[in-house]
Amino acid sequence: MSNYLPIQPLIHCEPCKDCGARPVVEQIKDQFIVRCPDNKKHYKTKAGLFDIADWNLKNKVQTSLGSPVVTQKAS
Numbered sequence: 001m002s003n004y005l006p007i008q009p010l011i012h013c014e015p016c017k018d019c020g021a022r023p024v025v026e027q028i029k030d031q032f033i034v035r036c037p038d039n040k041k042h043y044k045t046k047a048g049l050f051d052i053a054d055w056n057l058k059n060k061v062q063t064s065l066g067s068p069v070v071t072q073k074a075s
Helices: 052-059
Strands: 003-006 024-028 031-035
Touching: 031 052
Parallel strands: none
Antiparallel strands: 003 024, 024 031
């Protein structure tokens, strides 16, 4: 049986890059996985401790190298 633990709203977590859902923590025996609550096929971290940093790294939206950089001039 799987147990899902919500992550507190004050902890910064990137939404799932596939569906936009906020991740949850799944407990399997004595190990934890940060995963998408909607689909088991979406990215999940390796079993172990809470690895929110890895989740954020894999689900961060990357900008393309060719996109223009918009800078603001000082007033």
